[in-house]
Amino acid sequence: MDAASRPAVVIDNGSGYSKLGFSGNSEPSFTIPTAVAVNESFLNQSDSSSNGNSIAQYNAGIMADLDFFIGEEALSHSSGIYNVNYPMHHGQVQNWDTMEKFWQQCIFNYLRCDPEDHYFLLTDSPVTTPESREYAGEIMFETFNVPGLYIAVQSVLTLAAGYSTPKSDMTGVVVDIGDGSAHVVPVVNGYVIGSSIKSFPIAGNDVTQFVLQLLQERGELIPPEDSFDIARKVKEMYCYTCSDIVKEYSKHDRKPSKYIKQWSGVKPKTGVPYSVDVGYERFLGPEIFFHPEIYNDDFTTPLPDVIDSCVQSSPIDTRRALYKNIVLSGGSTMFKDFHKRLQNDVKKIVDDRIAASTARLGLDVKPQPVEVNVVAHSIQGYAVWFGGSVVASMPEFYESCHTKEDYEEYGASICRTSPIFKGMY
Numbered sequence: 265m266d267a268a269s270r271p272a273v274v275i276d277n278g279s280g281y282s283k284l285g286f287s288g289n290s291e292p293s294f295t296i297p298t299a300v301a302v303n304e305s306f307l308n309q310s311d312s313s314s315n316g317n318s319i320a321q322y323n324a325g326i327m328a329d330l331d332f333f334i335g336e337e338a339l340s341h342s343s344g345i346y347n348v349n350y351p352m353h354h355g356q357v358q359n360w361d362t363m364e365k366f367w368q369q370c371i372f373n374y375l376r377c378d379p380e381d382h383y384f385l386l387t388d389s390p391v392t393t394p395e396s397r398e399y400a401g402e403i404m405f406e407t408f409n410v411p412g413l414y415i416a417v418q419s420v421l422t423l424a425a426g427y428s429t430p431k432s433d434m435t436g437v438v439v440d441i442g443d444g445s446a447h448v449v450p451v452v453n454g455y456v457i458g459s460s461i462k463s464f465p466i467a468g469n470d471v472t473q474f475v476l477q478l479l480q481e482r483g484e485l486i487p488p489e490d491s492f493d494i495a496r497k498v499k500e501m502y503c504y505t506c507s508d509i510v511k512e513y514s515k516h517d518r519k520p521s522k523y524i525k526q527w528s529g530v531k532p533k534t535g536v537p538y539s540v541d542v543g544y545e546r547f548l549g550p551e552i553f554f555h556p557e558i559y560n561d562d563f564t565t566p567l568p569d570v571i572d573s574c575v576q577s578s579p580i581d582t583r584r585a586l587y588k589n590i591v592l593s594g595g596s597t598m599f600k601d602f603h604k605r606l607q608n609d610v611k612k613i614v615d616d617r618i619a620a621s622t623a624r625l626g627l628d629v630k631p632q633p634v635e636v637n638v639v640a641h642s643i644q645g646y647a648v649w650f651g652g653s654v655v656a657s658m659p660e661f662y663e664s665c666h667t668k669e670d671y672e673e674y675g676a677s678i679c680r681t682s683p684i685f686k687g688m689y
């Protein structure tokens with residue numbers, strides 16, 4: 265059996281979580297934190313030149329390469345001699361050595377496959393540099409010896425997942441908010457309009473940080489050793505998007521018992537039980553997408569305005585189609601009613617602009633209203649991975665991949681771009 269008749273390995277690496285699995289499946293087989301715990305004691309030995317024992321240094325170097333953990337296991341080894349590294353920041357790989365270690369265990373320990381037997385599909389952010397794609401290609405072809413590689417833009421994969429309106433439309437605006445990065449990306453017929461991509465400075469990690477800050481300011485006693493993790497869980501379980509912040513405050517004040525939730529746990533060090541009340545944080549957390557200034561004075565443009573300016577900066581003949589298909593992707597778009605608030609706010613911006621220009625020009629005829637549609641769906645948390653699974657199941661996929669032979673003949677520069685194939689639109 266050759267590699268092209270086996271399912272491809274699909275890996276979506278995120279700043280917070282990596283999703284791993286095989287093409288044709290409807291869910292990733294594993295979703296694990298993108299974290300690597302490295303044994304620092306070996307690293308220090310292999311770096312030190314003071315004792316001049318080069319064999320010991322060499323052995324320590326080998327041990328440092330072997331003695332590490334990834335994912336949840338890495339987080340549980342975070343104390344003592346292990347140091348936890350996060351190879352990705354803001355959706356970009358920051359440390360290629362650590363990333364290579366991470367991929368190694370993803371392939372051999374989690375997916376348990378031989379990389380020489382499978383084509384690979386990796387994802388990258390819409391603002392990843394071509395050099396970064398080259399590094400990824402080099403590691404895949406040189407270290408893992410993969411027979412073929414396709415690196416796809418995450419937003420295009422979200423549309424390929426087929427949750428758009430109308431179905432399978434490869435034109436739309438993808439609002440991808442993960443753990444460390446948030447982008448608004450216009451895609452027309454499967455092609456990203458690079459000049460109109462907008463980045464939003466707040467992502468899931470910031471919401472967690474803000475929820476934690478609010479809880480601490482209110483005097484809730486959270487064990488410091490895992491306060492961030494508790495805030496993340498509180499955020500994921502209890503936060504929601506409100507339609508109007510002032511009304512929401514008064515609703516909470518009128519009937520606190522109805523809205524206050526309790527988080528209970530046991531202090532890891534002492535074993536003493538504790539509980540935390542979760543109140544205004546529930547709606548104030550996600551509110552930072554709509555009023556970013558409450559989190560950081562430097563950020564003043566709300567997400568709906570960023571989406572609007574993304575569409576307005578795209579070619580004029582694509583704008584109606586883009587407003588009609590605003591597709592959500594990424595774990596941080598999963599707050600309850602997030603899509604409703606986004607749709608209302610974007611619609612209001614668009615309607616206000618039309619009303620203002622009609623009044624300014626003194627038009628008698630009313631222009632056709634613009635349809636604004638924010639598409640929420642059941643797989644927002646792993647839409648990118650699922651899109652990758654769909655794309656890698658298409659017959660054209662194997663012909664569109666960069667092969668090991670291409671790599672050997674032309675070098676890593678082939679990985680700078682990947683062709684968009686017909687089946688994707």
Ligand SMILES: Nc1ncnc2c1ncn2[C@@H]1O[C@H](COP(=O)(O)OP(=O)(O)OP(=O)(O)O)[C@@H](O)[C@H]1O
Binds near residue numbers: 279444594596597
């Ligand atoms: N039900 C939920 N409600 C709100 N947020 C959630 C929910 N589930 C997960 N999240 C948040 O989504 C984020 C992870 O999303 P995702 O996996 O899309 O990010 P990523 O791919 O790791 O990061 P990035 O794409 O920014 O590099 C985390 O901040 C997590 O706390």
Ligand SMILES: [Mg+2]
Binds near residue numbers: 277278279442443648
């Ligand atoms: Mg992501």
